[in-house]
Amino acid sequence: MESVLECLPRGSRVAILRLRSLGDSVLTTPALDILKHARPDLRVAVMVEDRFRAIFEGNSDIDEILPPEVGALRRMAPRLCLNLHGGTRSAWMTALSGAGYRAGFGHFRHQFVYNVRIPRAQQILGVERKVHTAEHVASAMFYLGAPRCEIPRAKCGTGGGTGLQACGTPAGTPVLHPFASIPDKTWAVDRFLAIAQHLKQSGTDPIFIGGPGDDLSPFRAFRTLSDAPLAEIQQLLASASLFVGNDSGPAHIAAAFGVPVVVIFGASDPAIWGPWRTASEIVTAPRGIAHVETGQVLDALTRLRVHA
Numbered sequence: 001m002e003s004v005l006e007c008l009p010r011g012s013r014v015a016i017l018r019l020r021s022l023g024d025s026v027l028t029t030p031a032l033d034i035l036k037h038a039r040p041d042l043r044v045a046v047m048v049e050d051r052f053r054a055i056f057e058g059n060s061d062i063d064e065i066l067p068p069e070v071g072a073l074r075r076m077a078p079r080l081c082l083n084l085h086g087g088t089r090s091a092w093m094t095a096l097s098g099a100g101y102r103a104g105f106g107h108f109r110h111q112f113v114y115n116v117r118i119p120r121a122q123q124i125l126g127v128e129r130k131v132h133t134a135e136h137v138a139s140a141m142f143y144l145g146a147p148r149c150e151i152p153r154a155k156c157g158t159g160g161g162t163g164l165q166a167c168g169t170p171a172g173t174p175v176l177h178p179f180a181s182i183p184d185k186t187w188a189v190d191r192f193l194a195i196a197q198h199l200k201q202s203g204t205d206p207i208f209i210g211g212p213g214d215d216l217s218p219f220r221a222f223r224t225l226s227d228a229p230l231a232e233i234q235q236l237l238a239s240a241s242l243f244v245g246n247d248s249g250p251a252h253i254a255a256a257f258g259v260p261v262v263v264i265f266g267a268s269d270p271a272i273w274g275p276w277r278t279a280s281e282i283v284t285a286p287r288g289i290a291h292v293e294t295g296q297v298l299d300a301l302t303r304l305r306v307h308a
Helices: 022-038 050-055 071-078 088-095 121-125 133-144 191-201 229-240 247-254 294-303
Strands: 015-020 041-048 064-066 079-084 101-106 116-118 174-175 209-211 223-226 244-248 261-264 282-284
Touching: 015 071, 015 088, 015 116, 015 133, 015 174, 022 041, 022 050, 022 064, 022 133, 022 247, 041 050, 041 071, 050 121, 064 071, 064 209, 071 133, 079 133, 088 101, 101 133, 121 133, 191 229, 191 294, 209 229, 223 229, 229 244, 244 247, 244 294, 247 261, 282 294
Parallel strands: 015 041, 015 079, 041 064, 079 101, 101 116, 174 209, 174 244, 209 223, 244 261, 261 282
Antiparallel strands: none
């Protein structure tokens, strides 16, 4: 039986619905690499909200970035619409895409939308362990017909930004990100300050970064970059010497650039959300992130042989 990719005529259009989420967007890019290597003739579009567009800009595996609008999807006229988001909105957009092949994972809601139902990643990969998010997304490409291969590192473009010049930050700067989406994923302020002080005493001047609504005032003794455009954050992380932070989107961006990362985990599972294919250390505590000690992170820096 022919796979979906084998059935697509040469030059067919493929729409990938990602919609939102910084970390998920970054960890979608290895799957796009696999798809484009399998069928370089396909015209691949990613549908994503504008605030995450910079993740995909400049990526040679992507031919077009679409706004999350049904009209844009219909005008593209995809032969294959692959929903990687899984929510109600993306399901209805898939249904209205006009695509002959409408694909989504079998655990998604609104299964009537999909005429290609993708099994569990464990079934596709032939494993029964937890799978990383990058493996989960890549497994969809294998099911659709891409040859099995090693799943590559994620990709992030710098989006043509001027981050280093804009914030006066030289290459090789350690970057600290002390924020996360929920308290159970957020390490204590005073412990981040202790790590920053250690780095400064070791001869480097770290910079703290934060997004919209993040309060960087507790870190004002150090350099900070607040609410910068995503392209600027990407350029800063692309030339960083080190990333230390909570489990969050910037950690995945740093990993995509091959930066050594120390990620402090709380509520989320490192087996599913850990740094993908970069030198890394994961720091946890059995009783939660509030019980992760400063010494654990300093030890992680030593294991990474980061002396800055």
